[in-house]
Every structure is written in C-alpha cells, then in structure tokens.
Amino acid sequence: MQTEERLAAYKRDGYTVFPKVFGDRLMDAWKAAYSSIVERQTPPGQEDPTLWLRSTLEYEPKLFLPAVAHPTLLDFAERVLGPFVQMDNLTFMAFPSMPKQEAEGRASGWHRDIWAYKPTHGEYVPPLACNAITYMQDLTEAYGPLRVIPGSHRSGISITKDESGKPHRDEIIVPLKAGDVVFTHAALYHSGTPNCSGHPRYFFSLYYNKSWLKCRDNHNGPAVQMIVEAARQNEDRRLMRLFGQDPLLYARANSGFSRDDEDMWQEWIEEDRRALKQQTPIGLDRWQ
Numbered sequence: 608m609q610t611e612e613r614l615a616a617y618k619r620d621g622y623t624v625f626p627k628v629f630g631d632r633l634m635d636a637w638k639a640a641y642s643s644i645v646e647r648q649t650p651p652g653q654e655d656p657t658l659w660l661r662s663t664l665e666y667e668p669k670l671f672l673p674a675v676a677h678p679t680l681l682d683f684a685e686r687v688l689g690p691f692v693q694m695d696n697l698t699f700m701a702f703p704s705m706p707k708q709e710a711e712g713r714a715s716g717w718h719r720d721i722w723a724y725k726p727t728h729g730e731y732v733p734p735l736a737c738n739a740i741t742y743m744q745d746l747t748e749a750y751g752p753l754r755v756i757p758g759s760h761r762s763g764i765s766i767t768k769d770e771s772g773k774p775h776r777d778e779i780i781v782p783l784k785a786g787d788v789v790f791t792h793a794a795l796y797h798s799g800t801p802n803c804s805g806h807p808r809y810f811f812s813l814y815y816n817k818s819w820l821k822c823r824d825n826h827n828g829p830a831v832q833m834i835v836e837a838a839r840q841n842e843d844r845r846l847m848r849l850f851g852q853d854p855l856l857y858a859r860a861n862s863g864f865s866r867d868d869e870d871m872w873q874e875w876i877e878e879d880r881r882a883l884k885q886q887t888p889i890g891l892d893r894w895q
C-alpha cells in the first residue's frame with residue numbers, strides 16, 4: 608500500500624496494518640530472551656514474576672533496537688506525529704494461556720491508550736501518541752485476536768467498566784499474522800482477547816509519543832546512552848530524539864504555526880535526512 612493511501616486509511620479508521628515487518632529469526636530470538644528478562648526484572652523477594660516487561664531496550668539493546676528504530680515504523684510515526692517521535696515505552700509480554708471455558712465470549716478490556724483523549728467531534732486530530740503492536744504468533748481464535756472499533760478515535764463513544772470485558776457490537780477483528788504490526792491512534796478503542804491456545808501469547812507494544820511529553824521507559828541506562836552517542840556521532844537526529852535528545856525541539860515546537868503542520872513536518876523530516884552522515888546501524892540486516 609502506498610504511504611498516502613495508508614495515511615488516509617489511518618486517519619479514517621484509527622489504525623493501519625504493516626504486514627510482516629519482523630521475520631521469524633528475530634521473533635524467535637525475542638521469545639527466547641523473554642524468561643531471562645523476566646528474571647532480571649523481578650525484584651528480589653517478590654513472589655510472582657514480573658511478566659509485563661518495561662524499559663526492555665536497556666536489557667537487550669541488540670535484540671530490540673531493530674524493532675524500536677525500524678525505519679518503516681519511524682517513517683510512518685513521523686508522518687503522524689511529525690518529526691517529534693519519542694520512544695515512550697517498549698512493553699514485552701507473554702500472556703499465559705487460560706482454560707477455554709474461562710476465555711470464551713470475553714474481550715480482555717476495552718480502552719484507549721495513554722496520552723489519548725475522548726473525542727468531542729468527528730474530525731481527525733493527530734494523536735499525541737501511537738501504539739505499534741506486534742504479535743509473535745498468528746493471532747488465531749485460540750491465541751486471542753485483537754479487536755478494534757474503527758473510527759472510535761473520531762467519536763465520543765465510551766465503553767463502561769461493565770461492558771469492558773465483552774465483545775462490542777461495533778468491533779471488528781483485525782486479521783494479524785506473526786510479525787505484522789498494527790499501528791494505532793492513541794484514541795482508538797481496542798481490546799485483546801484472552802489466550803486459550805495452551806501456549807504463551809507473545810506480544811510487543813512499541814509505544815511512541817510526542818518528544819516533549821514525559822516517557823515511561825528509562826533511557827538513561829548505559830546501553831541506551833551508547834545508542835544515543837552513536838546517533839550523535841552520525842548526526843542521526845531521529846534516533847537521538849527517540850531517546851530524549853533533540854537540540855531543535857524548541858525551534859520547531861515554537862515555529863509560529865503559519866503553515867500547515869504536515870508541510871512543515873515534511874520539510875523538517877527532509878532536513879534531518881540531509882544532516883545524517885550515514886545510516887546508524889540498528890542491526891536489522893543481521894536478522895534478515
């Protein structure tokens with residue numbers, strides 16, 4: 608699909624699917640790393656293991672940088688957020704399987720994502736944040752499909768706590784294969800589905816937000832700072848910005864706003880491309 612067509616569909620529906628962004632070798636390596644990161648993120652003395660992994664890039668930078676800085680995802684994120692894309696949070700989770708009778712007829716929980724808002728009119732408003740969700744297995748009925756309410760990022764629809772665990776009359780199931788990425792608008796209502804496959808349901812949320820907002824992941828650790836330093840050497844502004852460093856932020860965020868935002872964004876995106884000395888290696892080629 609051409610980018611303009613994809614962007615138009617995203618603005619209309621609140622999401623778009625990029626097929627097969629990640630290959631099997633890379634996804635196998637992520638799955639193999641999961642339990643060791645769980646062990647390292649579980650505080651000593653805590654009985655239950657920490658299954659929701661956060662700040663994951665710091666733990667395995669070589670494995671996760673190819674995901675976080677994937678050019679297909681960053682190119683699209685810049686079209687949606689402008690050249691103000693920050694890595695808010697990389698969540699990695701293996702949802703345990705549950706008995707079929709407990710999962711049947713249930714949604715995991717309808718919600719809009721962090722930094723969203725409840726729309727007050729039907730026009731598209733660029734989000735403050737986007738979720739790039741990927742699953743490491745085909746999302747069959749048993750693994751628990753992703754449900755979305757198309758257009759709910761442009762509608763004041765609300766789902767009460769009582770309705771949150773149930774399928775919704777306006778939902779659609781997004782057909783997703785292992786390695787596909789569904790890129791959502793923060794205000795899109797969506798829900799997973801409980802896993803009853805008998806196997807873990809591996810899932811990644813690469814969450815990007817505007818670079819002037821706070822971020823949930825800690826980018827100050829030595830591994831992420833090494834990436835920032837390599838990006839600085841290369842004048843790779845986009846990669847630096849992903850982890851909180853943007854010398855141009857105040858000039859661009861205080862531009863006077865006399866021109867269309869998307870036109871300005873495009874100029875700045877091209878300026879950043881010209882500044883780049885060479886592509887900073889993100890290790891993606893090793894896995895292809």
Ligand SMILES: O=C(O)CCC(=O)C(=O)O
Binds near residue numbers: 740752798810812
């Ligand atoms: O579990 C899922 O499929 C949905 C994930 C989700 O809701 C989220 O990342 O915000």
